[in-house]
Amino acid sequence: MNVPFNRIKATWPMVEALTKSLGSSVGFEPALSHWSGDGPYTQLVLEKLSGLIPDSMLLMTTSASQALEMAVALSGIGPGDEVILPSYTYASCANAILSVGATPVFAAVTPETLCLDPNSVERLLSPKVKAVMPVHYGGVPADLGALMALCQAHELTLIEDAAQAIGSTWHGRALGSIGDFGAISFHDTKNLTSGEGGLLLVNASKQAKWDQAQIYHQKGTDRLQFLKGQRDRYEWVGPGVSASPSELLMALLSPQLDDLEAINGRRRAIVRRYEAVLGATSVPEILSFTKDDPSGNGHLFFVRFRASAVAGAFMAFMQSRGIDVRTHYQPLHASPHGRAFRCDPALFSGLDSDLGKCVVRLPLSQHLEDSEIDYVCEVLKDALIHSHTGL
Ligand SMILES: Cc1ncc(COP(=O)(O)O)c(C=O)c1O
Incomplete structure (x- = not known):
């Protein structure tokens, strides 16, 4: 799928x-x-x-x-x-x-x-x-x-x-x-x-x-x-x-x-599904992931990895199973145009500078079918539990 x-x-x-x-x-x-x-x-x-x-x-x-x-x-x-x-x-x-x-x-x-x-x-x-x-x-x-x-x-x-x-x-x-x-x-x-x-x-x-x-x-x-x-x-x-x-x-x-309430409700339900899978496993390579927030709107689901190599392996695995996952922002202070502006290097660890490659977002839309979410959860479990990605 x-x-x-x-x-x-x-x-x-x-x-x-x-x-x-x-x-x-x-x-x-x-x-x-x-x-x-x-x-x-x-x-x-x-x-x-x-x-x-x-x-x-x-x-x-x-x-x-x-x-x-x-x-x-x-x-x-x-x-x-x-x-x-x-x-x-x-x-x-x-x-x-x-x-x-x-x-x-x-x-x-x-x-x-x-x-x-x-x-x-x-x-x-x-x-x-x-x-x-x-x-x-x-x-x-x-x-x-x-x-x-x-x-x-x-x-x-x-x-x-x-x-x-x-x-x-x-x-x-x-x-x-x-x-x-x-x-x-x-x-x-x-x-x-x-x-x-x-x-x-x-x-x-x-x-x-x-x-x-x-x-x-x-x-x-x-x-x-x-x-x-x-x-x-x-x-x-x-x-x-x-x-x-x-x-x-x-x-x-x-x-x-x-339909805003229903749309955000559906998105938050998907967030809870992913959160349950992530919450049921303890993977030291994962530093944080989205938690459902009753005041939020379920806009996105991120998984933050400790190292970009593991994030890359996770993405490759998900994509090999047909699931389109994405990274997110390349931090501005480490971007070609951003390097010229004021930034206190002491505020940013290597982890912060690598955030663009360590954050992976899972599919999320109110228009995704239950069967699609079931499939993502299944593959996610496979990735986390069976260590297919070097986790
Ligand atoms: C945090 C943030 N600010 C601003 C924007 C820009 O939004 P727009 O595409 O409507 O200009 C985006 C786009 O994704 C965003 O993520």
Whole structure:
């Protein structure tokens, strides 16, 4: 049997919504004919998201990468400033910091969760540091209690990279809505997807930033006021970007939001299956693996090996049995472009620098069949118990 790493599927409600959004050109409901951004499906998606994330003001974007860039720009960070982020993350986090001329500073992650380590952040603080950007890896909350305390004590902006965390919470509050800004992704590797897509979250207490964000999002114009009938035309009033996703993408996303609980529930059930197999064996070569977290969204399942050679042998074994497993981020501090930026080598052991080759992710999607998950568990047991991989 072949099991893909991820599976995306169009459901009938998605096809129906997409057809409606195509509108008059295919003979359906001309009133909905609107292909650019900020139309009725964007409105519908925002209404559904507001129910889920009541503590934030929300803007749809074409990606989480773009939402992160907007968050950094709206924070007022610029040349000469520094932002602390985990080294173990996607390049988009560092690119967002570079996009305003600021400098990324790489911190370590905690071994269990692979989320930003607050102790590492504390050691990197300096007067130049203006913000901290934790990543909620796998949709599991980073240590927000400690990170918020640090940000408050040092008057730093907190930008949550919740790219993988749609539907995850921290003490009942949606991830992404707790710091000053947050970013969520709807890329097709995520729990909900419009192919490409993202969401910028602005904390509800930041009214002035919100006013600025709405203009920035509309290419630096007061077009929103024009659309509300408050202006007879719109004009350029500040800096901005073109960030609204097409209505066609929002039509794909909208029905999925109705199923979010079921989707995340199914993913968490798969996480528990894998966790049970890993938990039943004691393999010294495995340092940690994903644990089901009731506040998480079952975004991914990782197994972290002590040595890259064993991780490689494990991957080869799984792949030889038709199971598509993947590594994850090459740590930024050890990447060709990342080596130029500030990084305290004492924070990173050889293990941290090798993380990209030592973390292996198992197949995970709400669309994987029970028979496929059974098969992955069987092969996983085979790999762990029968030492086929040198474990
Ligand atoms: C932690 C993290 N941040 C940001 C992104 C970028 O998301 P997008 O593809 O929506 O730009 C990703 C993508 O996987 C990610 O894993």
